[in-house]
Amino acid sequence: MRKKQTNIPFNMSKKRFKIGLLPKVLIAIALGILFSLFLPEWAVRIFITINSIFSNFLGLIIPLLIIGLIAPGIFELGKGAGKLLLITAAIAYFSTIFSGFFSYFTAKWSYPRFLGDSLTSLGNIDMSGGLQPYFTIEMEPIMSVTAALVIAFVIGLGLTSVKGETMRNFMLDFKEIIYIVIKGVIIPLLPLFIFGIFLQMGAEGKVSAIMGMFIKIIVIIFIMHIILLVMQFVVAGAIARKNPFKALATMLPAYMTALGTQSSAATIPVTLAQTIKNGVREEVAGFVIPLCATIHLAGSILKIVACAYAISLSLGMNVGLDLYAGFILMLGVLMVAAPGVPGGAIMASIGLIASMLGFDPSMQGLMIALYIAMDSFGTAANVTGDGAIALVINTIRAKSSKESAVVQ
Numbered sequence: 001m002r003k004k005q006t007n008i009p010f011n012m013s014k015k016r017f018k019i020g021l022l023p024k025v026l027i028a029i030a031l032g033i034l035f036s037l038f039l040p041e042w043a044v045r046i047f048i049t050i051n052s053i054f055s056n057f058l059g060l061i062i063p064l065l066i067i068g069l070i071a072p073g074i075f076e077l078g079k080g081a082g083k084l085l086l087i088t089a090a091i092a093y094f095s096t097i098f099s100g101f102f103s104y105f106t107a108k109w110s111y112p113r114f115l116g117d118s119l120t121s122l123g124n125i126d127m128s129g130g131l132q133p134y135f136t137i138e139m140e141p142i143m144s145v146t147a148a149l150v151i152a153f154v155i156g157l158g159l160t161s162v163k164g165e166t167m168r169n170f171m172l173d174f175k176e177i178i179y180i181v182i183k184g185v186i187i188p189l190l191p192l193f194i195f196g197i198f199l200q201m202g203a204e205g206k207v208s209a210i211m212g213m214f215i216k217i218i219v220i221i222f223i224m225h226i227i228l229l230v231m232q233f234v235v236a237g238a239i240a241r242k243n244p245f246k247a248l249a250t251m252l253p254a255y256m257t258a259l260g261t262q263s264s265a266a267t268i269p270v271t272l273a274q275t276i277k278n279g280v281r282e283e284v285a286g287f288v289i290p291l292c293a294t295i296h297l298a299g300s301i302l303k304i305v306a307c308a309y310a311i312s313l314s315l316g317m318n319v320g321l322d323l324y325a326g327f328i329l330m331l332g333v334l335m336v337a338a339p340g341v342p343g344g345a346i347m348a349s350i351g352l353i354a355s356m357l358g359f360d361p362s363m364q365g366l367m368i369a370l371y372i373a374m375d376s377f378g379t380a381a382n383v384t385g386d387g388a389i390a391l392v393i394n395t396i397r398a399k400s401s402k403e404s405a406v407v408q
Contacts (some may be wrong), residue, residue, distance in 0.1 A: 065178050129205065194372075
């Protein structure tokens, strides 16, 4: 008994001092800027070389990531396919893409007004950089992002009709491998990658313009998240005939929990409890909340679109609706593939950002840094919005049950 008692504080202390991804990224940004003040050029180029190799590795793994996450997601949804599941998935997708378009039009209106000087100063910077890596290791992707998406849908939809378990088990194992790569390789190396990016930008005199823009964008996106949640609960409240602000206030514990965990999956128990407190039936909440934790990422797509628009606009790239409409619609599908780990959404979408928006590795690094800097806000918006969808599905289920009773 004594041995067990002495082990408990040790285990607790290990958990207590565990540093999350967001603090690591913030530390990496600060150290990158600090080290750029005194590191010699040859040392900076070492980290640029590491970043070059890591960027090529990301390009190689992203098509595999898309197949490994989307295909199993499709046939796993298909296993319990039914009217309620299809309705939930449709509402979650509509909510996600609505958030993307809301972010696009808000950014289009607000950025020129509130980011004027920051956008101008950043636009005058050559983002291609003057410092080059010592060498690079080419890792050609086995297919394009578009091809990976098509293959993922073909496999996923095909497996919903195949009776055998061999291919299903293979894809589930492949999904686990991809999760291991994300959680064991990509996510742990992201702080080093971001450190190298800000080290290079500091050495080349780009930091002040970028950081000034970062702070303003974070404030604007936080305000957008609040407005989005209010809109979601006003619509859900109207459908469910509940006070939307009271329902939103009930979900605040889930919001605050997600701020700390930065994971929709880890917040499911709290989200579930608060959703039931809002009057949603337990069986409906137990179905909707875990499902929406995977497929409903309205807060995440809002951040991705807002960040991408800012970087594209500042560098004089195409920000037209013709480009971003297709990007948002595809991004809504990719959000289903986002694993429930901190930074998972941006890693699932980085291939699409590169292929459709034309972001090079340095711009992708800025996207990752800016996204993760406010990752907890997006996750909190995601899980809180799940409560709104649960209210809608609960109302639909109640009406369908009454209609069935009348028919009988």
